[in-house]
Amino acid sequence: MQVDYLIIGQGICGTMLSWFLHKEGKTFIIIDDGNENTSSKIAAGIINPVTGRRFAYTWMIDEVMPFALQNYEEMGSYLDSKFIFQKSIIEFFPSPQMRNAFIERLTENDTYLHSYPDQNHFNQYFNHDFGCGEVRPAYIVHLQILMASWRKKLYDLNAIKEEKFDVNELKTADDFISYQNITTEKIIFCDGANGINNQWFQLLPYAANKGEALIIECEELTNEHIFKKGLMLAPLPVQNTYWIGSNYQWEFENEQPSQQFYNHATTVLNGWLKKPYKVLFHKAAVRPATLERRPFVGFHPIQKNVGILNGMGTKGSSLAPFFAHQLSQNLVYNFPIAPDADVKRFNRILSK
Numbered sequence: 274m275q276v277d278y279l280i281i282g283q284g285i286c287g288t289m290l291s292w293f294l295h296k297e298g299k300t301f302i303i304i305d306d307g308n309e310n311t312s313s314k315i316a317a318g319i320i321n322p323v324t325g326r327r328f329a330y331t332w333m334i335d336e337v338m339p340f341a342l343q344n345y346e347e348m349g350s351y352l353d354s355k356f357i358f359q360k361s362i363i364e365f366f367p368s369p370q371m372r373n374a375f376i377e378r379l380t381e382n383d384t385y386l387h388s389y390p391d392q393n394h395f396n397q398y399f400n401h402d403f404g405c406g407e408v409r410p411a412y413i414v415h416l417q418i419l420m421a422s423w424r425k426k427l428y429d430l431n432a433i434k435e436e437k438f439d440v441n442e443l444k445t446a447d448d449f450i451s452y453q454n455i456t457t458e459k460i461i462f463c464d465g466a467n468g469i470n471n472q473w474f475q476l477l478p479y480a481a482n483k484g485e486a487l488i489i490e491c492e493e494l495t496n497e498h499i500f501k502k503g504l505m506l507a508p509l510p511v512q513n514t515y516w517i518g519s520n521y522q523w524e525f526e527n528e529q530p531s532q533q534f535y536n537h538a539t540t541v542l543n544g545w546l547k548k549p550y551k552v553l554f555h556k557a558a559v560r561p562a563t564l565e566r567r568p569f570v571g572f573h574p575i576q577k578n579v580g581i582l583n584g585m586g587t588k589g590s591s592l593a594p595f596f597a598h599q600l601s602q603n604l605v606y607n608f609p610i611a612p613d614a615d616v617k618r619f620n621r622i623l624s625k
């Protein structure tokens with residue numbers, strides 16, 4: 274079977290790349306092993322325009338957020354579903370210092386930060402001592418539903434194989450790639466945290482970290498917003514269910530959920546949420562994060578038909594659509610990839 278491209282992995286990166294290639298009329302096969310504990314399947318899918326203790330604007334947010342909105346909406350119409358929802362983030366300040374930092378930032382620039390007029394509005398749901406502010410617009414993307422809907426379409430297109438990709442079966446030459454009975458022009462790895470061991474790209478400066486989340490049921494909580502007090506509490510598509518997370522572990526013994534996170538998250542909830550809740554699930558996955566917090570997009574300097582779309586770190590929901598589009602335009606029209614994201618910046622390391 275001859276296709277234009279072979280894609281490894283159908284997380285949010287492989288999903289968005291194949292979506293844009295499909296729109297361009299290109300053919301491809303995706304190989305994905307169907308692992309349930311991957312970053313895109315565990316993530317809350319929040320697009321938060323601010324980050325850190327100083328509420329700094331997230332890298333490229335003015336470009337990537339509207340781009341993500343437009344493309345998730347377009348994909349939703351195509352698949353007869355809705356994947357992205359605007360939900361402002363209600364930020365409960367954990368200390369007077371954080372409240373002051375928010376106000377200071379808001380007076381400098383109020384594009385995404387807003388004061389919340391009725392400071393008692395959420396008292397029926399939450400305990401809080403230092404008030405709250407609002408981050409708006411922000412979004413939640415239902416990644417699991419999006420990826421499952423696209424996978425169905427991929428089956429209709431005969432464009433997905435559910436199995437583990439085995440590099441020993443791959444044959445690469447300068448102008449030719451084959452894998453089992455598939456021949457193709459290029460192979461693109463969208464294999465998330467597994468990519469850290471990828472023989473072509475393992476020298477890239479990854480900083481993978483494990484994150485965990487609880488899925489809870491709470492019948493009396495409003496799903497109008499995402500709430501934050503240290504941890505994020507975000508509504509899920511199933512009624513009365515919420516996602517609470519996360520943590521960042523750069524050193525970990527295994528990829529399993531830990532008792533330590535469970536204790537931390539339930540302690541936070543018990544002190545913050547006034548309504549009864551029940552823990553339904555506890556999940557963990559490894560984020561494909563990078564040392565300089567910028568993605569890895571583009572092609573290997575020596576094996577030029579081997580590509581990568583990875584390193585989305587904590588921001589896959591907003592960065593993956595933008596950079597998947599860039600990579601698709603590079604593949605189809607040879608348009609350039611943003612220098613901050615292009616793996617060309619590591620050509621010396623990758624040429625070793």
Ligand SMILES: Cc1cc2nc3c(=O)[nH]c(=O)nc-3n(C[C@H](O)[C@H](O)[C@H](O)COP(=O)(O)OP(=O)(O)OC[C@H]3O[C@@H](n4cnc5c(N)ncnc54)[C@H](O)[C@@H]3O)c2cc1C
Binds near residue numbers: 312582591
């Ligand atoms: C707890 C947690 C919370 C998060 N919350 C958010 C959030 O709110 N907002 C946000 O923007 N980001 C969030 N993230 C980060 C986000 O999830 C990632 O940036 C994103 O999912 C990475 O997507 P990916 O497609 O690169 O990788 P993955 O989602 O890991 O996808 C890789 C795919 O490749 C497949 N694969 C790998 N190797 C092989 C192989 N050899 N053969 C076959 N298939 C293979 C895997 O099974 C998987 O399906 C969170 C992450 C975690 C862990």
